[in-house]
Amino acid sequence: MKIIVAIKQVPERDAQVRIDSSGKWIEESEVQYAMNESDAYALEEALQLKEKHSGEVVVVSAGPERVGTTIREALAKGADRAIHIDCSDLAQRDALGSARLLAEAIRGENADLVLTGLQSDDLGYGQTGVILAELLGVPHATLILHVEKTDAGLKVKRELEAGWFQEIELPLPAALTIQSGGNKLRYATLMGIKKAKTKEMRVVSAADLGAAATPVATLQSIELPKKQRSTQIIEGDAKAAAATLVEKLKFEVRVL
Amino acid sequence: MTSLSATLAEPQHFSLPEKLLFFLLLFASIWLFWRRFGPILEKILKSRKDPDFRLAPIGRRIWDFFTEVICQVKVIQQRPLPGLAHAFVFWGFCAFALVTLNHAAVGFGVGFLDPAAWYGRVYFYLAAAFAIACAIGIAGLFIRRFFVRPRWLGKKVSNESGVIAGLIFLLMVTYLAAFFTTDAAPAARLLWWIHTLTLLVFLPLIPHTKHLHLVLSPATIFLKRDGFSHIPPLVGDEDFGLVAGKDITQLVSLQAYSCVECGRCSEHCPATNTGKELNPKEIILGMRGYLNGPGPASEQAILAAEDGTAYVSQKAVFQCTTCGSCEFQCPVGIQHLPIMVGLRRGAVNTGTWEDDYGAKLFNQLERGSNALGISAIERDKFIQKQELPLFDGTQEYCLWLGCMGGYDPKGRDIVAAFARVMQHLGTSFGVLKKEKCTGDPVRRLGNDLVFQTLAEENLKNLAQNKVKNIISICPHCVRTIQEDWKAYGTPPEIEHHTEFMARFADRLQPIQSQEKIVFHDPCYLGRNRNVYDQPRQLVQITGTLIEAPRHRERSFCCGAGGGLAFLGEETGDRVSHTRAQELVATGAQTVATACPFCNTMFRDALGEMNGTAPQLLDVAQLIARNLDS
Numbered sequence: 001m002k003i004i005v006a007i008k009q010v011p012e013r014d015a016q017v018r019i020d021s022s023g024k025w026i027e028e029s030e031v032q033y034a035m036n037e038s039d040a041y042a043l044e045e046a047l048q049l050k051e052k053h054s055g056e057v058v059v060v061s062a063g064p065e066r067v068g069t070t071i072r073e074a075l076a077k078g079a080d081r082a083i084h085i086d087c088s089d090l091a092q093r094d095a096l097g098s099a100r101l102l103a104e105a106i107r108g109e110n111a112d113l114v115l116t117g118l119q120s121d122d123l124g125y126g127q128t129g130v131i132l133a134e135l136l137g138v139p140h141a142t143l144i145l146h147v148e149k150t151d152a153g154l155k156v157k158r159e160l161e162a163g164w165f166q167e168i169e170l171p172l173p174a175a176l177t178i179q180s181g182g183n184k185l186r187y188a189t190l191m192g193i194k195k196a197k198t199k200e201m202r203v204v205s206a207a208d209l210g211a212a213a214t215p216v217a218t219l220q221s222i223e224l225p226k227k228q229r230s231t232q233i234i235e236g237d238a239k240a241a242a243a244t245l246v247e248k249l250k251f252e253v254r255v256l
Numbered sequence: 257m258t259s260l261s262a263t264l265a266e267p268q269h270f271s272l273p274e275k276l277l278f279f280l281l282l283f284a285s286i287w288l289f290w291r292r293f294g295p296i297l298e299k300i301l302k303s304r305k306d307p308d309f310r311l312a313p314i315g316r317r318i319w320d321f322f323t324e325v326i327c328q329v330k331v332i333q334q335r336p337l338p339g340l341a342h343a344f345v346f347w348g349f350c351a352f353a354l355v356t357l358n359h360a361a362v363g364f365g366v367g368f369l370d371p372a373a374w375y376g377r378v379y380f381y382l383a384a385a386f387a388i389a390c391a392i393g394i395a396g397l398f399i400r401r402f403f404v405r406p407r408w409l410g411k412k413v414s415n416e417s418g419v420i421a422g423l424i425f426l427l428m429v430t431y432l433a434a435f436f437t438t439d440a441a442p443a444a445r446l447l448w449w450i451h452t453l454t455l456l457v458f459l460p461l462i463p464h465t466k467h468l469h470l471v472l473s474p475a476t477i478f479l480k481r482d483g484f485s486h487i488p489p490l491v492g493d494e495d496f497g498l499v500a501g502k503d504i505t506q507l508v509s510l511q512a513y514s515c516v517e518c519g520r521c522s523e524h525c526p527a528t529n530t531g532k533e534l535n536p537k538e539i540i541l542g543m544r545g546y547l548n549g550p551g552p553a554s555e556q557a558i559l560a561a562e563d564g565t566a567y568v569s570q571k572a573v574f575q576c577t578t579c580g581s582c583e584f585q586c587p588v589g590i591q592h593l594p595i596m597v598g599l600r601r602g603a604v605n606t607g608t609w610e611d612d613y614g615a616k617l618f619n620q621l622e623r624g625s626n627a628l629g630i631s632a633i634e635r636d637k638f639i640q641k642q643e644l645p646l647f648d649g650t651q652e653y654c655l656w657l658g659c660m661g662g663y664d665p666k667g668r669d670i671v672a673a674f675a676r677v678m679q680h681l682g683t684s685f686g687v688l689k690k691e692k693c694t695g696d697p698v699r700r701l702g703n704d705l706v707f708q709t710l711a712e713e714n715l716k717n718l719a720q721n722k723v724k725n726i727i728s729i730c731p732h733c734v735r736t737i738q739e740d741w742k743a744y745g746t747p748p749e750i751e752h753h754t755e756f757m758a759r760f761a762d763r764l765q766p767i768q769s770q771e772k773i774v775f776h777d778p779c780y781l782g783r784n785r786n787v788y789d790q791p792r793q794l795v796q797i798t799g800t801l802i803e804a805p806r807h808r809e810r811s812f813c814c815g816a817g818g819g820l821a822f823l824g825e826e827t828g829d830r831v832s833h834t835r836a837q838e839l840v841a842t843g844a845q846t847v848a849t850a851c852p853f854c855n856t857m858f859r860d861a862l863g864e865m866n867g868t869a870p871q872l873l874d875v876a877q878l879i880a881r882n883l884d885s
């Protein structure tokens with residue numbers, strides 16, 4: 001089974017971000033980057049499928065030169081080779097623009113299965129994987145926690161709202177967007193990193209792929225979340241107050 | 257009848273057949289010795305060279321040799337009675353070396369120490385005194401081994417050591433008896449032959465038994481690596497730690513063959529003492545077993561995952577808290593931690609160690625900033641709330657928070673208390689805007705990839721911020737920054753907060769108090785850094801210091817080190833509970849610690865204890881309390 005995993009490099013989870021002068025993106029030089037979390041789970045799923053059914057895992061990632069470190073991490077964890085789409089305008093592209101890049105880069109691979117993370121931790125559109133499936137003309141399923149290969153194709157487990165799950169079957173080739181937490185992630189090893197150096201990493205430029213960059217949706221501006229604090233004092237006897245508190249936590253704060 | 261002669265009796269004029277027989281037996285004995293010892297030596301020499309071995313500083317080596325070999329300081333200090341008995345046997349042997357040479361020479365008629373001459377008389381009397389001490393010593397050790405039977409010698413005491421003890425005793429007795437006969441008496445000839453045969457049986461037994469340490473351990477002690485718990489660098493693209501025989505270095509081989517199976521390491525090991533599989537002695541003997549089997553050039557794995565074919569158990573290796581008791585205790589200079597961590601590196605760097613907690617920790621540190629897996633924003637909030645100044649290059653010290661100080665509630669209390677003390681002293685300090693884990697847990701767990709990344713990023717950050725001096729409340733941070741980061745750059749100067757505070761002890765407002773405070777020595781402050789007195793000095797200005805049965809160099813681990821704080825449930829008893837009970841049993845009202853990891857471990861252990869538990873405070877909190885009162 002040939003599996004392609006699309007991976008995005010995003011600012012590290014703990015990064016302290018600042019908005020740049022354009023107001024449309026963050027000051028990139030100040031942050032460190034890591035592999036997008038759900039993409040890490042997509043990679044893990046691919047590696048486990050390969051371990052069970054053999055085949056090849058190819059990772060593809062778009063972005064500037066720094067993306068190389070994330071690609072090497074994926075190779076270190078066990079991917080067989082990589083395609084790096086060299087482009088510096090990823091933040092300005094909408095989901096369609098990114099998906100076009102990915103689709104053009106992997107079309108010739110004729111993969112059996114394409115995996116992406118559910119959504120990116122920076123822009124969070126949650127659409128790239130789905131559009132990619134459409135562009136490649138293969139069926140897709142989203143929010144996948146578990147993948148099983150069957151004779152007819154795949155059986156997958158989707159996560160729905162409120163603790164519900166759905167099991168569906170679909171033929172191959174297909175594309176799936178993977179939810180975080182379905183598997184336990186493996187760690188990168190020194191030996192893996194050393195081996196990764198000898199693995200193929202093909203660099204293609206966005207221009208060569210001929211994927212249009214004109215966005216259908218344009219990003220107007222971004223903002224840091226405003227800190228809000230509000231205090232309410234709940235009056236009344238303990239029992240009634242507790243009931244009100246539960247009510248508020250459920251419907252106003254929505255944490256229960 | 258024989259009468260007491262003033263000199264040692266030596267038979268005169270051996271007949272030719274006698275001489276021939278002696279020669280043949282001597283040859284056979286040496287041949288048997290070499291047949292076993294030769295291959296061992298070859299295995300040691302054929303092992304990989306130690307990449308970072310340097311003979312310098314030679315002074316330290318000579319000093320260790322003098323104290324630990326000649327004076328037997330460690331042997332005696334850590335186990336006084338058997339230690340002294342051993343020392344007598346050892347000194348007896350040294351004094352006997354010349355006697356034995358002369359004894360053999362007499363057999364060929366070329367004795368060089370004339371028993372009648374004044375120097376012969378002096379020397380033989382001196383040797384006789386040692387022989388008496390040695391005979392008493394070996395008899396004592398025999399009784400201890402076969403009748404007292406201390407637990408840590410293992411369930412089976414080997415009979416061979418009984419035989420050896422008997423031989424040594426016989427050597428001494430036959431020597432002493434020769435003072436009670438005359439040269440011409442048949443008894444002198446008989447004694448000479450018994451003595452000779454004993455020697456000739458003893459010699460080949462040495463390399464076949466743990467008495468190999470007679471030959472090897474002086475070299476082992478002289479050649480041991482510099483530094484405590486030192487982790488050697490990996491060299492080249494094929495070095496992932498101790499994976500197989502090809503990775504075993506000469507020092508590791510030499511040390512593995514030197515083990516005398518005394519069990520001192522196990523006696524002090526927190527894992528062994530709480531019912532875990534790990535027993536440091538077995539790790540060393542496992543390495544020896546591997547060398548005897550597959551050998552130093554082999555590709556066969558040393559650790560195999562729990563299927564029984566392993567020479568060393570992977571499970572056991574990952575139960576080590578890296579407390580360093582074993583390495584500190586070992587009388588023959590075996591350095592367990594490079595081996596223990598080396599085996600872990602082999603397993604982690606090649607991905608053969610599979611552990612959900614371990615993988616989670618590694619993943620957390622691959623992408624996050626701290627070992628607790630908490631968002632770095634929480635650290636910012638703490639700094640703001642505590643109004644800790646940011647380091648801007650003008651202050652004298654950078655206060656390193658570490659994962660515990662930045663994210664753990666108790667650790668934060670310690671930082672806050674220590675900041676209060678620094679403010680009181682008028683010392684200028686600041687904290688870094690961003691910090692990453694020093695990499696201590698991943699270093700000890702053997703993940704070189706994550707450790708290197710963390711060390712390099714931190715070094716870069718510190719250089720950018722122009723940090724010259726660091727203070728930390730965490731002995732693990734101190735050790736890792738000062739020692740382990742060296743592999744990747746030049747770290748700034750660093751000291752532990754107790755060292756800093758002790759320098760200003762006179763300005764810290766001592767109070768007279770009867771409060772009984774027991775101080776727990778953290779492994780990474782004590783055995784790792786040799787800081788024992790400073791925290792005690794500080795405790796004494798806030799109360800009455802009392803000691804736990806195991807303290808200073810012999811302190812018993814809290815169970816958190818070696819990355820174990822982040823791994824799952826322990827098997828057997830909990831190390832932290834065992835230690836907490838010992839501390840409570842001292843009757844102290846307060847348990848003082850100097851490490852945030854010890855603090856969390858004891859917080860949980862004391863919390864689960866019945867009755868009123870003593871209060872638990874870091875030394876910085878004790879001092880801050882004085883300032884406030």
Ligand code: SF4
Pocket residue numbers: 521524525526527528534535536575576577578579580581582583592596
């Ligand atoms: S370092 Fe401590 S825990 Fe590890 S083997 Fe040695 S004594 Fe046991």
Ligand code: SF4
Pocket residue numbers: 514515516517518519520521522536537540582585586587588590
């Ligand atoms: S390793 Fe050292 S302390 Fe442990 S049994 Fe061997 S000689 Fe004794």
